[in-house]
Amino acid sequence: MKFHLSALVLALLLAAPAASAAGDINLTLKNHRFSPAEIHVKAGTRNLIVLHNEDATVDEFDSTALKVEKVVAGHSTGKIRLRPLSPGKYPFMGEYHAATAQGVVIAE
Secondary structure, X not given: OHHHHHHHHHHHHHHHHHOOOOOOEEEEEEOOEEEOOEEEEOOOOOEEEEXXXXXXXXXXXXXXXXXXXXXXXXXXXXXXXXXXXXXXEEEEEEHHHOOOOEEEEEEO
């Protein structure tokens, strides 16, 4: 029993970093479109967007308003840290597919 419990604890510890934390914002890029395209955050707080690029191609999360750029390879995940924001709307896009990959962060 001791061995099985140790193996279970080890497996849980190794799997934990792959999971998103409870407060993280999951954002998916699929077919060169963001989902959800509208993200709501509490103004004045730090936030972490976990971007799951399900497309086969690379794209770049880009936002002049958020002062963020992050290249994420195809079939990969990237993390985007947001500074505390004042209330307002902050547009973002996938720079390599800007015609379709668009969204907005709304700080309330």
